[in-house]
Amino acid sequence: MTPDRVWLNSYPAGVPADIDPGQYSSLVGLMEESFARYADRTAYSFMGKDITYRRTDEESQALAAYLQSLGLSKGDRVAVMMPNVPQYPVAVAAILRAGYVVVNVNPLYTARELEHQLKDSGARAIVIIENFAATLEKCIAQTPVQHVVLATMGDRLGWLKGTLVNYVVRKVKKLVPEFQLPDAVSFNQALSRGRHLPLRRPEITPDDIAVLQYTGGTTGVSKGAVLLHRNVVANVLQSEAWNEPVMKRVPAGEQPTSVCALPLYHIFAFTVNMMLSMRTGGKTILIPNPRDLPAVLKELSKHTFHSFPAVNTLFNGLANHPDFNTVNWSNLKVSVGGGMAVTPNVAKLWLEKTGCPICEGYGLSETSPSASCNPTTSTEFTGTIGVPIPGTWMKLLDDDGHEVTTPGQHGEIAIKGPQVMAGYWQRPDETAKVMTADGYFKSGDVGVMDERGFFKIVDRKKDMILVSGFNVYPNEVEEVASACPGVLECAAIGVPDEKTGEAVKLVVVKKDPALTAEQIQAYCRENMTAYKQPRVVEFRDELPKTPVGKILRRELRNPT
Incomplete structure (x- = not known):
């Protein structure tokens, strides 16, 4: 049993056992306090331009007023489909301040994936960067989206630099495919109109929905984890408390600075970079x-920074890059590894090169995302996912749902805390599968706990494949690939990959003997974003199955 929270003994001095998520009634309260308190500080640095908290405040108010003028109702969903550009935090703050729900969308989605998410969420508006507008054009007619706000890469960089950046993006790098969205309003135009409009301030409570964060959950159908305002607020405060022992070492008068190389549509960056x-x-x-x-290293060489959340792939790529030493890493206080397992060789190299150990953490979209982490004061890599963070309870369950009490025994990791989602969007059946009667979320990951309360992941209960920190669900890959002409049936599994942790392998039974692996991969490229596409295609005469015909993916993973 773990009611005594044995892991609290492993907390660094000064880290509280619990946090008070009731400090703010919503994320809006948290943001508006910061807008007022830090108005003259730089909030975002992008392509050599610094953008203040005040400007972010004013622009998000204008965009919020514009969105309200479209006739949206409180609780309506607004999608955001952009890379890490300053318009992202402006759009998020605007959507929340107007009383709406943020739907984070991966900008690399294909039209098929985007259509599913827009329809499932019921999004009535979208803020999108022009680079991906051609994808939206292909599916918008099949979705409930009525309003499009169209951003460009150079929007917030001033007239001269912005014009130059847009020219390079469009004409030189050719990153904006042709598209037709005749009713779209430009981002700058929306701000301009909103500045002349009143902003109504709806009452937002802790139990209002802040974000729909799409994930495969326990099956292949992408569904939205419902994150309430109080869930994300709690995780911000938990993360702040956890980082405090090392962040307090930032010299007085130096602004705490974090590197946001993870995509903001991913809940890790959304919470642990932007909101924190x-x-x-x-x-x-x-x-x-x-x-x-x-380009990443060139940008970092211009800054003093203290916090760097990333995935193993990025730590590895940077540490092995010839330009690594052009950056001053000596101010780095915390490197948080999440999204996928950190490998010992990468952790060792990172520590050697920066002097700052990687603290591996663990979480899911369903937990806003952080659930556990290694102490930020650690001086060596533990190979574990650390201990539950303040206010979080974790336990291990056997196949019958009973708690595993023998030290060293495996069980499914279950998580309880103020950051755990309210459920899956309009999927009570799926919610029921993952929530226990006593309020724990079943992660699908199999773990073990040591006597100090440190957890380690040893297996995965579900067939999910983890590519560079992104969940890939075999059902979805199989659904797409099986529609490829010439495929009789197929099964997707994860195989080890040095760069991405795991990669997708597709085992195929042919209907057409002339079918090639290249044809299948080309078909998948058209219908799935890059990390989901099969890197390896293997042909077989038949697939292993149960007596009732269910494909045995585990046998494909462990060939005899």
């Missing part, structure tokens, strides 16, 4: 394309 920085009056360095490692 907002709470602490920090500066966030926005990295629009983390895959461009030379």
Whole structure:
């Protein structure tokens, strides 16, 4: 039994056992306090331009007023489909201040994936960057979206620099495919109109929905984790308390600064970068394309920074890059690894090169996201996911749902705390599968706990594949691939990959003998975003199945 929270003995001095999420009635309260308190500080640094809290405040008020003028009702969903650009935090603050719900969308989604999410969420409006407008054009007629606010890369960079950046993005790098969205209103136009409109301030309670964060949950159908205002507020305060032992070492007079290379549509960056920085009056360095490692390092070489949340893939890519030493890493106080397992070799190299150990944490979209983390005062890599963070309870359950009480025994990790979602959007059946009678969320990950309360993941109960920190559900890959002409049946599994942790492998039985792996991969490219696409295609005469015909993916993963 773990009622005594044995892990509290492993907390660094000064970290509380619990936090008070009731300090704010909503994320709006948290943001508006920071807008007022830190008005003259830099909130975001992007492409060499600093944007203050005051400007973010004013622009989000204008956009909120504009959105209200469209006739949306309190609780309506508004999608955001952009990379890490300053318009993202403005859009999020505007949507929440107007009384609406943020629907975070991966900008690399295909039209099929985007259509599902817009229809499922019932989004009536979308704020999107023009680079991905062609995708929206293909599916908008099949969705409830009535209003489009269209941003460009250079919107917030001033006339001269903005014009130049947009020219390069459109004409030189050719990153904006042709599209037709005749009724779209430009981001700058929406701000301009909103400045002349009144902003009504709806009453927002802790139990109002703040975000729909889409995830596969326990099955392949993408569904929205319902994150209430109090869930995200709690996780911001939990993360702040957890980082405090090392962040208090930031010299007086130096603004706490974090690197945001993780995409803001991912709940890790949404909470642990954007909202946490907002709470602490920090500066966030926005990295629009983390895959461009030379550009990331060039940007970081211009800054002093203290906090760097990332996934193993990014830590690895940076640490092995020839330009790594052009950056001053000596001010780094906390490197948080999440989204996927941190590998010991990457942790070792990162510590050698920066002097700052990677603290591996663990969480899910359903937990806003952080549930556990290694102490930020750790001086070495533990290979565990750490201990439950303040206010969080974790236990291990056997297949019958009973708590595992023998030390070292495996069980499914179950999580309870103020950051746990209210359920899946309009899916009571799916919610019932993952929530226990006593309020724990069943993660689908199999873990073990040591006598100090440190948890370690040892297996996965569900067939999910984890690619660079993103969940890939075999059902979805199989559904798409099986529609490819020439495929009789198929099964998707995860295989180890040095760069991404796992990669998708597709095992296929052909209907058409002439079918090639390249044809299948090309078909998947058209219908699924990159991280879901099969890297390996293997052909077989038949797939292993149960007596009732269910494909045995586990046998494909463990060939005899």
